Amino acid sequence: HAKASGRGRAEHFTDALATRIAERAQLESDLRQAVDKDQFALVFQPQVSAVDGSIVGAEALLRWRHPDGLKLPGAFIDRAEETGLIVEIGEWVVNNVAETISRWGRLGVRQRLAVNISPRQIDHAGFFRRLREAMHAARAPAALLELEITETLAMHCSPDVLEAISALRADGASIAIDDFGTGYSNLARLRELPVDRVKLDRSLVEHVADQPEARTIAQAVIALVHGLGCEAVAEGIESEAQAAVLRVIGCDILQGYAIATPMAEEDFLSWARAVTPRRAMG
Numbered sequence: 001h002a003k004a005s006g007r008g009r010a011e012h013f014t015d016a017l018a019t020r021i022a023e024r025a026q027l028e029s030d031l032r033q034a035v036d037k038d039q040f041a042l043v044f045q046p047q048v049s050a051v052d053g054s055i056v057g058a059e060a061l062l063r064w065r066h067p068d069g070l071k072l073p074g075a076f077i078d079r080a081e082e083t084g085l086i087v088e089i090g091e092w093v094v095n096n097v098a099e100t101i102s103r104w105g106r107l108g109v110r111q112r113l114a115v116n117i118s119p120r121q122i123d124h125a126g127f128f129r130r131l132r133e134a135m136h137a138a139r140a141p142a143a144l145l146e147l148e149i150t151e152t153l154a155m156h157c158s159p160d161v162l163e164a165i166s167a168l169r170a171d172g173a174s175i176a177i178d179d180f181g182t183g184y185s186n187l188a189r190l191r192e193l194p195v196d197r198v199k200l201d202r203s204l205v206e207h208v209a210d211q212p213e214a215r216t217i218a219q220a221v222i223a224l225v226h227g228l229g230c231e232a233v234a235e236g237i238e239s240e241a242q243a244a245v246l247r248v249i250g251c252d253i254l255q256g257y258a259i260a261t262p263m264a265e266e267d268f269l270s271w272a273r274a275v276t277p278r279r280a281m282g
């Protein structure tokens with residue numbers, strides 16, 4: 001009897017495993033075709049000044065219009081990294097970001113646009129060359145480009161990558177450390193990195209309005225960021241109460257659903273025009 005149920009469990013387990021393997025294979029094959037089939041899109045989430053609420057830029061976030069429905073990066077970015085497909089997808093993203101910056105410029109919306117870069121992408125020889133080519137081809141000013149790299153990537157990037165980042169910064173682009181507070185930072189190393197902004201992860205922001213300790217931690221992190229000569233950006237702000245605390249404790253830039261959700265380009269442009277005084281629109 002025990003044997004029979006044991007076998008039953010084993011069969012159930014192998015079935016589940018087989019299903020997972022099949023799903024992963026399907027996801028990979030769908031991902032391989034997604035660029036060619038023009039299934040990717042970018043949405044744009046505003047970033048605003050904590051001082052006066054004016055728009056300071058936006059973050060480009062990837063969406064996959066899969067035939068079965070819209071997929072968020074959480075459903076495919078890891079697989080894209082594992083398979084190396086992130087290199088091709090990242091190239092699509094970078095080309096689009098360059099074209100978007102340029103298109104917005106023609107529409108009189110001079111806003112900085114931040115793009116997320118995965119470790120696998122940045123390690124790939126040619127990433128920075130293609131990024132420059134994309135910006136150049138689109139006639140997009142480097143000053144309007146920001147690269148978001150994670151804390152862990154920033155801590156481990158090679159001297160070559162560091163040099164390429166410095167060159168890009170010399171051209172006027174900026175660098176933001178994403179998801180700060182989720183990894184393990186060597187603070188001495190952070191000091192040596194060419195960084196302009198540090199984005200406090202949502203987990204650091206979540207309880208600033210209801211837990212005094214969380215507020216103390218966020219305040220200390222912001223002081224650290226300022227001490228390093230960088231601007232502090234808070235991400236994942238979901239309530240006005242959180243935004244209010246972040247303003248008081250000196251955060252520079254705010255981003256989150258409470259300010260605006262990621263939007264399709266048309267909606268983002270309307271939003272940007274509505275919050276920006278006319279004379280600043282160029």
Ligand code: C2E
Nearest residue numbers: 061062072073074093116117118236237238256257258262
């Ligand atoms: P991230 O760079 O930390 O982006 C912030 C994520 O939080 C986004 O999720 C955004 O939609 C979401 N978010 C914004 N405001 C709020 C809020 O108030 N509350 C909550 N709960 N969430 C909020 P999304 O778009 O699903 O992207 C997830 C992650 O996927 C990003 O995290 C980024 O690491 C990665 N990613 C997105 N686009 C790209 C891309 O083009 N290339 C690469 N390599 N990675 C990307």
Ligand code: MG
Nearest residue numbers: 059116148178
């Ligand atoms: Mg990001």
Ligand code: MG
Nearest residue numbers: 178179199235
């Ligand atoms: Mg983040």
Ligand code: MG
Nearest residue numbers: 116150178179
């Ligand atoms: Mg991230």
